[in-house]
Amino acid sequence: MAIMDADYLVIGGCGFLGQHLCERLLERGYSVRVFDIRKTFENEKITFIIGDLCKKEDLMAAIQGVSCVFHCASPSPLSNNRELFHKVNVEGTKLLIQLCKWAGVQRLVLTSSASVVYEGKDIKGGHEDLPYAAQPIDAYTETKIMQEQIVLAANTKDFYTCAVRPHGIFGPRDPHLLPTAVDLARRGKFKFIIGDGKNLVDFTYIDNVVHGHILASENLGGGSVVCGKAYNITNDEPIYFWTFMTQIVTGMGYDAPKYHLPYLLVYFIAVFLMLISRLLSPFCHFIPSFTPMKVALAGTHHFYLCDRAKKDMKYKPLVSLDDGIRKTIESFERLKNGGEGDS
Numbered sequence: 001m002a003i004m005d006a007d008y009l010v011i012g013g014c015g016f017l018g019q020h021l022c023e024r025l026l027e028r029g030y031s032v033r034v035f036d037i038r039k040t041f042e043n044e045k046i047t048f049i050i051g052d053l054c055k056k057e058d059l060m061a062a063i064q065g066v067s068c069v070f071h072c073a074s075p076s077p078l079s080n081n082r083e084l085f086h087k088v089n090v091e092g093t094k095l096l097i098q099l100c101k102w103a104g105v106q107r108l109v110l111t112s113s114a115s116v117v118y119e120g121k122d123i124k125g126g127h128e129d130l131p132y133a134a135q136p137i138d139a140y141t142e143t144k145i146m147q148e149q150i151v152l153a154a155n156t157k158d159f160y161t162c163a164v165r166p167h168g169i170f171g172p173r174d175p176h177l178l179p180t181a182v183d184l185a186r187r188g189k190f191k192f193i194i195g196d197g198k199n200l201v202d203f204t205y206i207d208n209v210v211h212g213h214i215l216a217s218e219n220l221g222g223g224s225v226v227c228g229k230a231y232n233i234t235n236d237e238p239i240y241f242w243t244f245m246t247q248i249v250t251g252m253g254y255d256a257p258k259y260h261l262p263y264l265l266v267y268f269i270a271v272f273l274m275l276i277s278r279l280l281s282p283f284c285h286f287i288p289s290f291t292p293m294k295v296a297l298a299g300t301h302h303f304y305l306c307d308r309a310k311k312d313m314k315y316k317p318l319v320s321l322d323d324g325i326r327k328t329i330e331s332f333e334r335l336k337n338g339g340e341g342d343s
């Protein structure tokens with residue numbers, strides 16, 4: 001059945017970022033089509049095509065008759081599935097580019113990650129020209145690096161691509177950061193601060209990430225300075241990791257962490273537990289709560305400059321960190337200590 005042309009196709013449009021992106025695009029008067037492996041919401045203004053990014057016949061049904069594609073799809077960054085990361089983030093992205101060219105799509109905006117330059121060591125004011133991590137912190141990040149390289153290399157005089165690198169996205173309907181923090185707190189695993197608690201990091205409110213994506217798409221086109229480039233998008237307000245996390249968990253009704261543990265001790269325990277988990281994997285499914293990736297992110301500096309986005313796209317955050325934290329906590333009533341989700 002023929003489907004209506006659309007200004008935008010949002011791949012992964014039923015996810016956390018994807019749904020917020022769709023909502024804002026509709027508010028701005030754009031027509032929107034969603035392609036996702038699952039359907040998580042209804043909206044009569046959106047055409048939904050449910051399918052797998054890795055399946056050519058699924059994607060062909062969605063890719064025709066759109067002006068710009070947002071590629072937001074990825075397996076959960078907190079899952080532990082190297083094969084799935086590579087299948088979706090690398091092979092799926094290659095297929096997407098092939099079909100964009102086949103269908104005559106002119107613009108592709110990739111949701112990459114600021115973590116593509118992060119090796120688990122301090123990054124203070126990181127810019128986009130830092131080299132890709134030679135030793136990525138995990139398989140997810142490894143495939144995000146490959147994905148971004150593929151997309152930016154695909155930029156030509158007829159097919160325009162760019163990448164948006166958000167960091168630490170949070171907000172209403174976040175399925176990763178807040179629920180994981182609340183789960184740790186609920187299980188009594190949020191009593192300790194890893195390190196001295198003075199590591200500065202970026203957390204980015206979802207509306208600012210969406211704003212950066214839409215600016216990128218609107219500035220992407222023939223002869224544009226945006227073509228073939230990556231852009232850090234953050235709240236531009238680095239904050240102590242443990243100050244942010246404490247505001248989140250206390251706002252959700254749980255106690256603030258009190259005691260400090262040495263960073264290196266916790267990191268090497270996490271590495272040891274990861275090795276045990278791998279050894280036991282043929283016999284049992286044991287996933288440690290604190291992986292080396294989470295410990296590194298919790299104990300090192302990792303904040304980035306948005307100067308390139310400010311210059312090329314006139315980006316500036318729309319929602320402050322404080323307002324974003326307040327809105328996020330208000331939106332998660334069901335997960336509050338003693339709330340309906342506290343079963």
Ligand SMILES: NC(=O)C1=CN([C@@H]2O[C@H](COP(=O)(O)OP(=O)(O)OC[C@H]3O[C@@H](n4cnc5c(N)ncnc54)[C@H](OP(=O)(O)O)[C@@H]3O)[C@@H](O)[C@H]2O)C=CC1
Pocket residue numbers: 011012013014015016017018035036037038051052053054071072073074075076077088092111112113114144165166167168169170175176
């Ligand atoms: N959250 C964060 O802090 C950050 C996220 N990012 C990037 O932002 C993007 C969006 O992340 P986020 O919204 O948090 O993630 P979500 O998991 O909420 O959304 C991703 C969506 O893509 C879907 N998807 C996964 N595999 C496929 C597939 N093979 N075919 C079609 N759809 C698929 C997912 O479905 P299902 O849930 O069933 O897998 C989900 O609906 C990702 O690319 C991520 O790498 C970058 C920096 C930070």
Ligand SMILES: CC(C)=CCC[C@@H](C)[C@H]1CC[C@H]2C3=C(CC[C@]12C)[C@@]1(C)CCC(=O)C[C@@H]1CC3
Pocket residue numbers: 077112113114115167168169176177180181184245294295297298
């Ligand atoms: C150690 C601890 C207290 C964990 C609770 C919070 C974590 C679940 C989040 C803190 C930083 C977040 C983060 C991501 C996922 C959730 C956290 C680890 C990403 C890995 C998501 C995908 C990306 O592209 C990079 C993000 C970096 C920050």
